[in-house]
Amino acid sequence: ALKALIFDVDGTLAETEEAHRQAFNATFAAHGLDWCWSVADYTRLLKVTGGKERMAAHRAAVGHGPDDATIAAMHKEKTAAYAAILARGGLQPRPGVLRLVEQARAAGLRLAIATTTSPGNVEALSACLWGKPADQVFDVIAAGDMVQAKKPAPDVYLLALERLGLPPGQALAFEDTLNGIRAAQGAGLKVVATPSLYSADEDHAAADLCLPDLSGFALSDAP
Ligand code: XBP
Numbered sequence: 001a002l003k004a005l006i007f008d009v010d011g012t013l014a015e016t017e018e019a020h021r022q023a024f025n026a027t028f029a030a031h032g033l034d035w036c037w038s039v040a041d042y043t044r045l046l047k048v049t050g051g052k053e054r055m056a057a058h059r060a061a062v063g064h065g066p067d068d069a070t071i072a073a074m075h076k077e078k079t080a081a082y083a084a085i086l087a088r089g090g091l092q093p094r095p096g097v098l099r100l101v102e103q104a105r106a107a108g109l110r111l112a113i114a115t116t117t118s119p120g121n122v123e124a125l126s127a128c129l130w131g132k133p134a135d136q137v138f139d140v141i142a143a144g145d146m147v148q149a150k151k152p153a154p155d156v157y158l159l160a161l162e163r164l165g166l167p168p169g170q171a172l173a174f175e176d177t178l179n180g181i182r183a184a185q186g187a188g189l190k191v192v193a194t195p196s197l198y199s200a201d202e203d204h205a206a207a208d209l210c211l212p213d214l215s216g217f218a219l220s221d222a223p
Contacts, residue, residue, distance in 0.1 A: 002222055004171040005104050006160050006189065007138075009115035009122055011176035011196035014093050014129060016086075017046065018197070020117075023081035024051070027074050035065065046198050049116045049150045049179055051075050083124040093129045094194065096214030101137065107219055112140035114160040114173070114184070116150045119143045140164050152179040154186030161187060172222050174214070178202045190223045 010016045021042045028035040035058065037045060048057040052075045059065035066074065104111060113122055113134070122143055126134035134141055140163040147155035161168060168188030175181050176196040181204060184191040193207030194214055204210045208223035 002109065002170060002172060002219065003166055004110040004112055004139075004164050005100070006112040006114050006157065006164075006171050006173045006184070008173070008175045008177075008180045009113060009125060010117055011199060012094070012174050012180075012194060013097050014091050014125060015197050016091065016125065017042070019082055019085045019091065020051070020078075023078045023085060024055075026081045027078040030077065031066070031070075031074060033065065035062075043198055043201065046177070047179065049152075050144070051078060051117070053150065079118055079120055082121060086124040086128050089128065091125070091128050094196075094213055096217055098129070100214050100217060100219075103219060109219075110139045110164060110166075111137065112142065112160045112164055112171075113138050114142045114156045115144065116156065117144055119146075151177075152182035152186070154183050157184050157187035157189060161189075175207070178204060178206070181207050192217065192223065 007013060010020065021037055025036050045054050045058060048054045052071055055071045055075065101111060115122060119141060122134045122141055126132065126137055130137050140160055142156045142160040142163065147159055149155045157173065161171060164171065171189055173184035173189040173191045175184055175191050175193050177199040181191050181193055190208040193204040193210045194212065195202065195204055211217060
């Protein structure tokens with residue numbers, strides 16, 4: 001029987017990637033760097049998961065840019081810029097997210113996060129969507145650099161399952177990207193995909209269930 005739901009964050013709980021993109025660009029400008037990511041650039045760059053990894057991939061593509069230590073420092077500034085954008089408000093949960101979280105709680109399911117972004121960004125979003133700390137909404141938070149290999153590697157989902165103390169057959173993952181679907185399935189999980197603004201170009205046929213959003217999803221629909 002289903003005992004837990006495991007959620008991706010960016011693009012799945014909310015359309016956060018535009019705030020991430022703006023935070024990256026503000027950080028590049030503050031460093032006097034001639035990098036500026038358009039929506040088209042960022043759609044392509046999102047295939048590289050993780051902000052530091054994404055900056056390094058861009059550096060490799062353009063052939064110049066800051067060293068790894070500077071990228072790490074810039075990523076901390078980017079994280080602060082992202083939190084400031086979210087603190088200004090205006091970010092909504094994707095349809096059905098709040099209701100599903102409540103329904104799962106009422107049914108006695110446990111809730112977890114499996115994300116590539118940092119724990120601080122999970123907090124910033126939780127404050128935005130629920131007005132409370134993430135650990136008051138989720139039992140387990142597996143995030144960012146807690147694992148060595150980011151999505152599409154299964155590591156962050158394996159960590160979430162380990163902390164839940166559950167086998168993959170007793171949990172269900174929610175994702176918006178192909179990298180996320182691969183990560184969850186690599187951990188043995190079934191996945192519900194709800195493509196987002198920045199992943200609409202991908203083919204999500206590999207998901208066990210694909211929906212435009214979670215507004216029509218009930219726990220009895222679990223694949
Ligand atoms: C989202 C990501 C993240 C965010 C930016 O992946 O790949 O890198 O774009 O966050 P997921 P950071 O949806 O799997 O969480 O800059 O903190 O990495």
